[in-house]
Amino acid sequence: MTSEESRPADAKQRQRAAQRAADPAGGPLTTDQGVVVDHTDDALTVGERGPTLMEDFHFREKITRFDHERIPERVVHARGAGAYGYFEPYRSCAEFTRAAFLQDPSVRTPVFVRFSTVQGPRGSADTVRDVRGFATKFYTSEGNYDLVANNFPIFFIQDGIKFPDFVHALKPEPHNEIPTGASAHDTLWDFVALQPETLHAIFWLMSDRAIPRSYRMMQGFGVHTFRFVDAAGRGTFVKFHWKPRLGVHSLVWDEAQETMGRDPDFNRRDLWDAIASGDYPEWELGVQLVPTEDEHAFDFDLLDPTKIIPEEQVPVRPIGRMVLDRNPDNFFAETEQIAFHTANVVPGIDFTNDPLLQARNFSYLDTQLIRLGGPNFAQIPVNRPVVEVRNNQRDGYHQSLIHSGASYSPNSLSGGCPAVGGGDPRVFAHLQERVDGHKIRKRSPSFDDHYSQPAMFWHSMADWEKKHMIDAFRFELGKVGTRQVREGVVAQLARVDHELATAVARGIGVAEPERRSDTPEPVRSPALSFENNLGDGSIRSRQVAVLVADGVDAAQVDGVREILGIGGAVVEELAAYDGTVRDTEGGERPVTRALPTVASVLYDAVLVPGGPDSALAIAADDAAVRFLRGAFRHGKPIAGLGAGAGVLGSMELGGVRVAGGGNGEGVVLDQGVVTDAGTGPPGEEFGRAFTEAIAAHRYRGRSAIND
Template identity: 55%
Template structure:
């Protein structure tokens, strides 16, 4: 078994009952340690008789099996996770007294879980959906959970609407359809009546909602939190995770096909990258706002439907997250891990964000039912590595064996222990904030700008991203059967961008309304004046933000990119070896794809192992394709319809393609590629013919050549 690093949380605690005996010497036992001599047959009355109730071994085994599935999460049910560490670059003591953000030499153990949101555990990884990005820090001050998403904003401003949102996006209750999809009436009915969701919808309909991998997506804390330093000074803070591989996506047609070919695409990608030693890395970034600047901006810092544009407050990168090893057991770790937005350590505190405030209740309440009771913090994956001393006792699944007669405070029989931690001992103290106001049900007027940042996001996208966003809205609303819902959504889109609204409306056979008639506002109190609760139009001071477009992401590496080398018997050996070596040197993962398994023999008799066949592989599972030369090998590939389809789909999905020598004949078999080859326009759109391996490496680093979509239209 592979030895794990010393900071792995399940190796740091000594009371996890890890059996260190030689596996060859282990005896099968009951849960009470009783040796079992027959685990294959029930205890029965006679050779063909009834099973006896006294068979305690059968009952124990079957009862455990009957109860081994816990309720899945209501949201974020489908997930994947890994262990690793976080290391700060420099002390942040100016802003926060959190210990794990002080010493650059300390590696803080972490457990990170990624997830889709809407689907069940059995749904696909490639759904158009928000992705969860939750990090559990096992710090010396206790557990800190940074629970976020790959999108920095949310659908709603107040947590009281969360059950409505989830009910709307989940499968419709009368027929339990569709699974893991927002393209249905109830979701868009809810959204069309909720103008505050408009900004989030721009993100959800963008390519951000279908990431290339968990390793190539950003993470965000979503809410505005507080940093509090040792002097009690507070700064507002937004958290960002920035992937060192860049931010990349797949296209929608490709996502649908991956769902059929490999619905575990993202989970497998994360697992295999870590197993191969290509450890995923992100940098933790923070946007820090002084307390006195709380009302400086045209948006409200406490509104979870808003970002702080990086042009206004740059993101300072303060440390690195590295995932270094996979879980030993999916259920014990990935399924039983319990995150909670309320798990904070001294130096990190909350704000009055109404969505965040609701989450502080909801997480505990959810874990109580999902994990069987109040002691879910004692499950090994959730256990603090800092000592735990308090007077909480008993309950389902209690594991700690508390000694002594005292379980209350204050006390004298136990010497007053455990003592409250004072300021000198680094105890958690909530930030002292003046609160003055009437008890009401309502929202601040500063929360009623619903469109300015939706405009900013759309205007910041590249032309290809805008087209993809338009297509996504056409697809989603095209699945909506109620025309009135479609029309309401077109009206809301007209407040973001008139061209966007018209293009979506054209695809739906609708017209854009001249004036937007706002639906009844859900947030108006019964005794409120409707005119006081209508959305307000604010013109954003920032017209375009480079950070919001994936076109501006890092494109300087091809590490862990999956590359298919198409070949068959008779291939040209030298070019295959040259390209394979160049790609592997840069960290790419190579698969030789051929008509059948085994080995293929080159034109000079050299044999090469086949990794995948045209039956088991598909271009949608790769980032780029290289077609080997050699007349005999290419002729064999031309006789395989799936080989032509492989190249055709790779071109359709805008992926880099390269070939040398006779391999061009396979490219010509693709109708779209042939048109470009005849016109001599391929080199500018990522199709390399008889060029060097280094040129292919540079092309792969660009990820996609979306301009093909536009050029294809010009050729037709």
């Protein structure tokens, strides 16, 4: 959100990209065949006003290429944002996997990560209530490994044969293609009422996990149970976890909806700007490891993708970190054309018999064949492994390699090449296991419990999280037009928790359910609550708005900039108009943005500095007051210095105590509102209090936050 003038790294990156686009080969503009073109503004015509001639090959090529620029968007995860980076392990993981990229802490493995929403098309907004994709391609020394994750650790269905049904129910209604990028409609909730296996994921969807503040503040989960395989061929069950260094933070629903209008690209812009400015996002990769002999040691099936292993039962073991440090040069060529596949594994990582995973191993490849025009999509640069590829797969659409020699195996005409690996230690070998059984269409009874884990999620939430979930259920079901669907969902909720179901029923106008005797006993997993995932306590890359007007106290603004800059926060000065404002030193301060173009939902904190004239102007500006009240309502840190503290005091923000009135009390911190009525530059105590308030992200205790 910082302007290009204050983001030199971003400006340089844009300049380099523009240069490459204008002159990618260091020469003049040419056709696709390399013919130099000296004019591209007018087509060849008969005279100045005559018909266009089809012999103008440059015109025909340019228009044809334009006509075919678009490729089919993904059926799900269509809207995305991506970045390059690297992964490095903390130590060798040889005790449980032979995967080469998990062995040497001194070796950095390049990665590309694509974040995405699920339901909406490419043109939908970022901040909808939805699952978020978190797919990582590791370009390892043994080939590409794709960890295709979501920001929920579980899925909506247990068997892949139900995936078309679920997605059809989730997508816009077939008769009117409404709603876009939203789950609040009849078909989804009808599916939920009839398929209780969806409930666990639905509880995550109704939580604030579904509206992340930033991709950089979002967890990722591999969803399925995979296997690690060591050098001796021994297997260990594994679940993958990405944990952001900045902590797990969300928007609140009212804020998310306003952000859709103010900046529908909020999350993708946030990721791009952070990387461009050098605030490289970082995640820690952790694993939950389960020995083979403990496969049946839980009260749920380890292969059920609608279940988690509570971290209190199997702790997450950190094994490495990932840093994203480079933005793509071309969205289409990289972020849009990257192709992930759950079956892209390397030696040391293998599959289990999870029925949803088996289906995804087919579906991902099948989808890319039509979306990217044929079987050669792995030759697209962003999909290409860093190791040499040698096989007999030839020809097809978009083949970019020129092969020679025999295209079959075994052969003698090409010296037997390419030959199978034989004794090469890099050879992939599936874990050997015995599988017996009759061919049947029947799910294991161990997959039958659909209520215990949604109940655990519910009981693990803090009170404010529970209120947000009730509000979310009421909002979503309030959009459902069919009464029987509303009643069906409430009946399912009653099997999870009576108080929850009753609260939802009251909000959507259906009969309150009777108390059931078979609801699960309250079990808690503290790791599921936001309150236990706040990160490292830093303010790095947090966006802080400073409201300024003519007569603003220059020393106070500069002092706050210095204090927050040390912590890595991004400070922007907002005024009623673009341009500059005069400060108390007689200087002209550049305005980052005009207040009418932004809103408090785009920032993490706000400051009103001193200067009597500036403070009076801000107190009289409806846009500035609305900005402050919005920040307060959403629980965000607010600060006031000098006369700015008086502005906050005059607003009577929920009875919060502020400094002022000549009482000499110094810095006051109350419910995330930090004030100091002094007229000098901000002191160490104020800086520490404001920094700690920003690190806390939100103050949930304010009565107005849930309005």
